[in-house]
Every structure is written in C-alpha cells, then in structure tokens.
Amino acid sequence: xxxxxxxxxxxxxxxxxxxxxxxxxxxxxxxxxxxxxxxxxxxxxxxxxxxxxxxxxxxxxxxxxxxxxxxxxxxxxxxxxxxxxxxxxxxxxxxxxxxxxxxxxxxxxxxxxxxxxxxxxxxxxxxxx
Numbered sequence: 001x002x003x004x005x006x007x008x009x010x011x012x013x014x015x016x017x018x019x020x021x022x023x024x025x026x027x028x029x030x031x032x033x034x035x036x037x038x039x040x041x042x043x044x045x046x047x048x049x050x051x052x053x054x055x056x057x058x059x060x061x062x063x064x065x066x067x068x069x070x071x072x073x074x075x076x077x078x079x080x081x082x083x084x085x086x087x088x089x090x091x092x093x094x095x096x097x098x099x100x101x102x103x104x105x106x107x108x109x110x111x112x113x114x115x116x117x118x119x120x121x122x123x124x125x126x127x128x129x
Contacts, residue, residue: 002031002032002108003031003032003033003034003106003108004027004028004031004032004033004034004108004109004110004111004129005034005035005099005102005103005106005108005109005110005111006028006033006034006035006073006111006112007035007039007096007099007110007111007112007113007114007117008039008042008043008046009112009113009114010024010027010028010111010112010113011024011035011039011043011068011071011073012043012046013113014028015043015064015067015068016050016064020113024111024113027111027129028111032074033071033072033073033074034073034074034076034102034106034108035073035074035075035076035099035102036075036076036077036078036098036099036101036102037075037076037077037078038078038095038098039073039075040068040075042095043065043068044065047061047064047065048061076102076106078097078098078101078102078105079101079105080094080098082101082105083097083098083100083101084097086100086101086124090120090123090124092116092117092120096114096116096117096120099112099117100117100120100121100124100126103121103126103127104124104125104126109126109127109128109129110126110127110128110129111128111129112128
C-alpha cells in the first residue's frame with residue numbers, strides 16, 4: 001500500500017459529491033492518505049464559505065464535517081520555514097506550500113485538483129496524480 005499527499009480540494013470534491021468524486025475515490029483507494037495539519041482548518045473554512053454563499057445549510061456543513069473526520073488521514077506537521085520559502089519562490093499561498101513541502105519531504109506524490117498547485121509541484125519535481 002503506498003502513500004499519497006492529498007489536499008483539501010480532493011477531500012471536498014469527495015465529501016460534497018462533486019464531479020471529481022469518482023476520480024478521488026479511485027485514486028485514493030487502498031492508499032495511505034497524508035496531509036498537513038492545516039487540513040481540518042481548510043475544510044472548516046471551505047464549509048463556512050459554502051454556508052455564507054447559501055450553498056449549504058449549517059446542519060449540512062456539520063454533517064459533511066463529521067464525514068470528513070471519518071476519513072483516515074495521517075496529519076503531518078509541515079516545515080513552516082521551508083514552506084514560506086516555497087510560497088515565496090512559487091508566488092503561492094503558504095497553505096498550498098504546506099502540501100508541497102510534505103510531498104517533497106516524504107517523497108510522496110501529491111493529489112490535488114488545483115491546477116496551479118499541480119503546476120507548481122511539477123516544476124519543483126514533485127510527482128502529481
């Protein structure tokens with residue numbers, strides 16, 4: 001069984017049954033999921049945005065959050081200083097660079113639906129799914 005670094009875009013696509021739901025399910029099947037410790041905060045922030053935009057009710061968002069906590073994901077503390085360097089060099093957000101940092105540090109592929117993050121990862125020699 002191999003490991004992959006998975007980002008919030010993939011988790012949300014799966015949890016919210018979006019178009020990429022089947023892709024996420026197939027790609028993560030029989031994989032050990034790794035993610036930076038910021039993942040639960042990103043999920044919470046995304047859910048609050050969906051509530052604000054009237055795309056989810058508060059009750060629905062709480063149900064999605066409960067489903068998120070059922071997913072076995074090993075949370076890893078990123079090297080924040082290194083992540084800031086990655087963010088500065090790639091003109092990206094620190095949150096994105098946490099995923100890149102972990103994928104690079106652990107030599108594991110990154111699974112993201114975010115095209116900009118994927119492009120940055122590939123430029124840095126990080127394999128993407």
